[in-house]
Amino acid sequence: MTATAFLDQFSIFSTIFLGIFIEAAPFLMLGTLASGLVEVFLNQNDFSRWVSRNPFAAALVGGLLGIVFPVCECGVVPLTRRLIRKGLPISASVAFLLSAPVFNLIVIASTLAAFGPGPVLFGRIGLSLLIAVATGAVFAFEKRPERLLLAQNLPVMTGASGALEIPLQVVDRTPVPQKLRRGLGIAVDEFFEMGRYLVFGGLLAALMQTFIPQSTLLSVSAGPVISVLVLVALAVLLSICSTVDAFIALAFTGTFTTGSILAFLIFGPMVDIKSTLMFLGVFKRRAVLYMILLPLLMSVLAGVFINLNTTW
Amino acid sequence: MNKYYRWTQVIIMLAFGLYLAERLWSGAVFFYINERFLPLIAFGALGALVLAGGALWLARQNNEYDHHHHDHDHDHEHAHAPQRFPLGTVLLAALPVLLGVLIPARPLGATAIDQKGLNMTGPLTVSGGAAATKLEIAPEKRTILDWMRAFNYAADPAEFTHQPADVVGFVYRPEQLADTQFLVSRFVVTCCAADGSAVGLLVEWPEAAGLEENGWVRVRGPVSVGALDGRPIPLITAASIEPVPQPDQPYMYP
Numbered sequence A: 001m002t003a004t005a006f007l008d009q010f011s012i013f014s015t016i017f018l019g020i021f022i023e024a025a026p027f028l029m030l031g032t033l034a035s036g037l038v039e040v041f042l043n044q045n046d047f048s049r050w051v052s053r054n055p056f057a058a059a060l061v062g063g064l065l066g067i068v069f070p071v072c073e074c075g076v077v078p079l080t081r082r083l084i085r086k087g088l089p090i091s092a093s094v095a096f097l098l099s100a101p102v103f104n105l106i107v108i109a110s111t112l113a114a115f116g117p118g119p120v121l122f123g124r125i126g127l128s129l130l131i132a133v134a135t136g137a138v139f140a141f142e143k144r145p146e147r148l149l150l151a152q153n154l155p156v157m158t159g160a161s162g163a164l165e166i167p168l169q170v171v172d173r174t175p176v177p178q179k180l181r182r183g184l185g186i187a188v189d190e191f192f193e194m195g196r197y198l199v200f201g202g203l204l205a206a207l208m209q210t211f212i213p214q215s216t217l218l219s220v221s222a223g224p225v226i227s228v229l230v231l232v233a234l235a236v237l238l239s240i241c242s243t244v245d246a247f248i249a250l251a252f253t254g255t256f257t258t259g260s261i262l263a264f265l266i267f268g269p270m271v272d273i274k275s276t277l278m279f280l281g282v283f284k285r286r287a288v289l290y291m292i293l294l295p296l297l298m299s300v301l302a303g304v305f306i307n308l309n310t311t312w
Numbered sequence B: 001m002n003k004y005y006r007w008t009q010v011i012i013m014l015a016f017g018l019y020l021a022e023r024l025w026s027g028a029v030f031f032y033i034n035e036r037f038l039p040l041i042a043f044g045a046l047g048a049l050v051l052a053g054g055a056l057w058l059a060r061q062n063n064e065y066d067h068h069h070h071d072h073d074h075d076h077e078h079a080h081a082p083q084r085f086p087l088g089t090v091l092l093a094a095l096p097v098l099l100g101v102l103i104p105a106r107p108l109g110a111t112a113i114d115q116k117g118l119n120m121t122g123p124l125t126v127s128g129g130a131a132a133t134k135l136e137i138a139p140e141k142r143t144i145l146d147w148m149r150a151f152n153y154a155a156d157p158a159e160f161t162h163q164p165a166d167v168v169g170f171v172y173r174p175e176q177l178a179d180t181q182f183l184v185s186r187f188v189v190t191c192c193a194a195d196g197s198a199v200g201l202l203v204e205w206p207e208a209a210g211l212e213e214n215g216w217v218r219v220r221g222p223v224s225v226g227a228l229d230g231r232p233i234p235l236i237t238a239a240s241i242e243p244v245p246q247p248d249q250p251y252m253y254p
Helices: A002-041 A043-049 A055-068 A073-085 A090-099 A105-115 A119-139 A176-211 A216-217 A226-238 A245-252 A257-270 A275-279 A285-309 B001-025 B035-060 B086-100 B109-116 B130-134 B144-153
Strands: B164-174 B181-188 B198-205 B216-228 B232-236 B240-243
Touching: A002 A176, A002 B035, A002 B086, A002 B109, A055 A090, A073 A090, A073 A176, A073 A275, A090 A119, A090 A245, A090 A285, A090 B240, A105 A119, A105 A226, A105 A245, A119 A285, A176 A226, A176 A275, A176 B086, A176 B109, A216 B144, A226 A245, A226 A257, A226 A285, A245 A257, A257 B181, A257 B216, A275 A285, A275 B001, B001 B035, B001 B086, B001 B164, B109 B164, B109 B181, B109 B198, B144 B164, B144 B181, B144 B198, B164 B198, B164 B232, B181 B216, B198 B216
Parallel strands: B198 B232
Antiparallel strands: B164 B181, B164 B216, B181 B198, B216 B232, B216 B240
16 A cells, blocks of 8 residues: 555544544543532432332333433443442443433434434334343342442442442531532543543544445345344444434435334444443443343344334 | 643643644534534533643642542552553543644545445435425535435436536546546535545536546536436536635535
8 A cells, every 4th residue: 555545544544533532522521520520419328219229120210310411322431330339229320321322312302303203213212211221120130249340340338138238328518619629530530531442442433434345334225134233233333422323324214224223223322332342441341241232132123123013 | 640640631631622622713623523513522622621620630639539538440459559650541542632633634535435435325315394495405506415315306307407506526536437527526424524425426527537636626517317336316517617625614414
């Protein structure tokens, strides 16, 4: 490859990478700032009051919790980690992690803008919730958090039964400005820690985009099963923020089946290159595998089912 | 927490914030993202500076958030032992700014089309009521994207024959075209450069072979129905081709 050709390719690679990063970074900032605020303003007791002791019901609550936090998949990981350490049960945390990138006001608004009120909008919201809660519920079967989380992310106090013990109420009398500065400090550290996964994932996505011709992937758009697999693969490859991926999916409505578009919109926000790397910063590898495979299976099945049984 | 790491955090966040601010100011940010995200990027620049401030405060406070919390995010056990400088994290964190500053900012162009392919139908769907208004645009005012849409939505593309076209795009000449043809193209970006897909119109111009690849031109002429790879595509029999400077916003937004 000649020097100019290499520079051209590198320029494309760099433009794509920076496009992803510049777009995602503000959301990561939102997520880490929210996370820092949660750390300084929320006491551990708060969660035990809201969330049921029953881990399966907790998964449901976790799934719905997303409506309170408007973050995309970049920002949700540091926030979830913070919530775990604040005492949110793992089943709820996983459900939250998977549903929050879709079940929030910004994403609902953008999906509505792109597709209007219809099967795509409701399918996206409903199925994302269902799959997220189901995956969270599966995690409820593992009673020992230390088998799922990396050591440094374990909740602060865990009793022998695995249930969180409520510590004696510790009144935090630090003045608010001090708390804010502390929250800011936490946000910075988290931005760097999560940011490296974002950078690495963005580099990977840009590399694949620069060197795998899109035409190779897109020649398989009509089959009820293959279209689903292709768009799911594309969702992972493109790693686009859930707040805007509805507009990307719009580009496929002419050629791809509705089931595949839904699978793209459901699985993409849950798992892609950059978010997988971020998961690995919070959970153990086996847990991450479950977090990828279970939603993958359910998304693909949902997509294929819709293609074969409905005329959407 | 390593003291030098704190200061590099400050530098990197500051650099990133200033980088974003400069790109916003110069307009080069339009090479990377859709224009409607400008407020978001502005927030990003601000957020980066705020985070830089946070890191600065920590650097001057000697890195301790406070002393009675031991739920550290990072993997060290002893709060007060000197820490290794996390070179890997720093390099990764610095990479976006380095790439952004060292590589001259350029929008996606002809070489990227070789990579990503030309999109004949993709980002042409328009949601809901906007479809009707988009198709009512006068022919001379149609952009490349408008023309592609019109062709795709019309029952019979032949209805556009003899309509005048006046479009701006860059020159792209794939091998399969004759010497007197080229594609006047532009990238359509929905969210950011990562999803950019190129659209183009076929142009018939005797001196096509002499045009600079990737150069920006304004093409004027009557439209007829041409074909590319077996699909109908607007064909402009150019009456005039004039080189123009690269537009401030090189991408089109669906």
